[in-house]
Amino acid sequence: MLVPAVLLLFGASAFAAPSTRGIGSLEKTGKELFLANCAACHGPDGKGRSRSRVGFDVALPDFSDPDFSSREPASDWAGIARNGGPSRGFSEIMxxxxxxxxxxxxxxxxxxxxxxxxxxxxxxxxxxLPRPLVTGKAYLEDEIIFSGSLTEKDGGLGSIGGKIVYEQRFGTRNMWEVVLPFGWSERFIDPLSSKPEWGANLGDAALAVKRAFYFNLDRGSILSGAAELILPTGDRASGFGKGTFVFEPFLTFGQILPADFFLQAQAGMEIPFDTEKAEHEVFARIAFGRSFNFKPWGRTWSPMVEVLAAKELAAGEKIIYDIVPQVQVTLNKRQHIMLNIGVRLPLNEREGRHPVVLAYLLWDWFDGAFFDGW
Ligand code: HEC
Known part of the structure; x- marks a missing residue:
């Protein structure tokens, strides 16, 4: 009840007059347009007027806060202002x-x-940019990702993998991350039985820090470096762990291309502490894709294809290539919940290597609670 009353009040007094005057007067500066149309609620400094001044309870964003303002592309904001709060799952007071x-x-x-x-x-x-299934991103995130994988083996389902990733930004250009993998596989659990059984396992947990070293919006490029420590928490015998600490430094690069195309790349190295249990490995990954909005301001679809290359640094080891076609789609109006599904297909050395179905559900928690903005 309060909302329509407030809208009436504001509609009648604060901005109806200035906004009608605004029509056709392109000479008006952005500042004048903001003061005339937006400042009644958002405040002349953009910090948002107090609840007592505006008379509604919905918290106003603080446009002067760089931590908030830097994350939102101007085009998204213009879309919200054009179509109103509900178009992106925000309050109808906007x-x-x-x-x-x-x-x-x-x-x-x-x-x-x-x-x-x-x-x-x-x-x-x-x-x-949209997060590929395997290639690491250069942008810093406040996200929770639930991911899963299904691996086939000769004659049936080989294993089910799961992973929870928590990422949080700190400072202007840093991020830390925790990865908790787990899984199920079919194997001989009871040594006396000749029948394999399904058993649950913890995988190798990991901790990482990432820093954006370079970014330039005019060029559309961002470069980050990260250091990850993989802990031997997984079960090596069942294939869910390496059995040793592994240090993994890597670089990631993101490039915005014309016409909503984008490219992301990552290269790094796995350095095991115990070289009896695991080999040194180098890897390079590249993801290429494009984002589509079939309806203006609607769901975003981002088909991508990744090419993955990895090589163990041991005598006689070949470079192993995989290709991962996939599609990411935003699930809600706020566009902060996304789903990505794809399949990892071996390109060479196919013997004993099977396709793996990969998927994740991503929640950009900085933009709202999981059930906000649907
Ligand atoms: C009647 C009051 C009112 C006026 C006038 C108003 N806004 Fe808003 N605006 C809001 C409220 C309330 C929210 C927060 C909505 C929410 O969080 O659900 C909001 C949110 C927004 C957001 C979303 C920020 C985010 O969280 O991503 C943008 C962008 C925005 N306003 C831009 C504008 C612009 C531009 C104008 C002027 C052209 C304007 N607003 C005028 C009330 C108003």
Missing amino acids: PSFGEALSMEEIEAAVEYIKTLADDDDWPSGNFN
């Missing part, structure tokens, strides 16, 4: 300006909002 302002005027107002935060040292949300 009005739709699609009728009152032209798209140029909305973009000018958003461009002004983007100047309110001093976020030069924060990698822009434009670098937040």
Whole structure:
């Protein structure tokens, strides 16, 4: 009940008049457009007016906070201002300006909002390219990822793998990460029985830190470096662990390409502490894809293809190649819950290597609770 009352109030007084005046007056600067149309709620400084001033309970974002402002591409903000809060799963108190302002005027107002935060040292949300199934991203995330894999073996299902990844940003350009893998496989658990059974296992947990060393939005490039420590928590005998600590340094690179295409690449090395149990390995991965919106401001579909190369640094070992076609899709209006499904297919050395079905469900928790914005 409060909402319509407030909208009426604001509609009648605060911005109906300025916004009608706004039509056709492209000479108006972004700042003037913002002050006339948005500041009634968002405040002249963009910090959001107090609840007592605006008379509603929905918290207003702080556009002057670089940690918030740097993550959101200007085009997403312009979309929200054009179509209103509910178009992206936000409150209906955030009005739709699609009728009152032209798209140029909305973009000018958003461009002004983007100047309110001093976020030069924060990698822009434009670098937040769709996450490939295997290749690591250069952008820093606040995410929880639930991923799974199904591996075939001769004559049946070989194993089911699962992984929970928690990622959190700190400072302007750093992130830490914890990985908890687990799985089920069919094997001889009871030594006296001749029948294999399904058993659950923990995999090798990992801790990592990542830092964005370089980013340049004009060029569309971002480069990060990371150091990961893999712990021998998994069961080596059942294939769920390496049985030794492994240090894994790697570099990741993201490139925004014209027409919504993108490229992401990662290269690194696995250095086991105990070389009796695991070999040194080098790897390189590349992902190429494009994002599509079939309906303006609707679900985003991102088909991608990854090529993976890995080589154990031991005499006689060949480079092993895989290809991973996949599709990521945003599931909700806020676009902070995503699903990706693909299949990892061996390209060479096929003997004993089977296709693996891979999937993840990703929750960008900075953008809201799991059930917000559907
Ligand atoms: C009647 C009050 C009101 C006016 C006027 C208003 N907004 Fe908002 N706006 C809100 C509220 C409330 C939210 C928060 C919605 C939520 O969190 O569910 C919001 C959220 C937003 C967001 C989403 C930020 C995010 O979390 O990603 C953007 C972008 C935005 N407003 C831009 C604008 C622009 C641009 C204008 C002027 C053209 C404007 N708003 C005018 C009330 C208003």
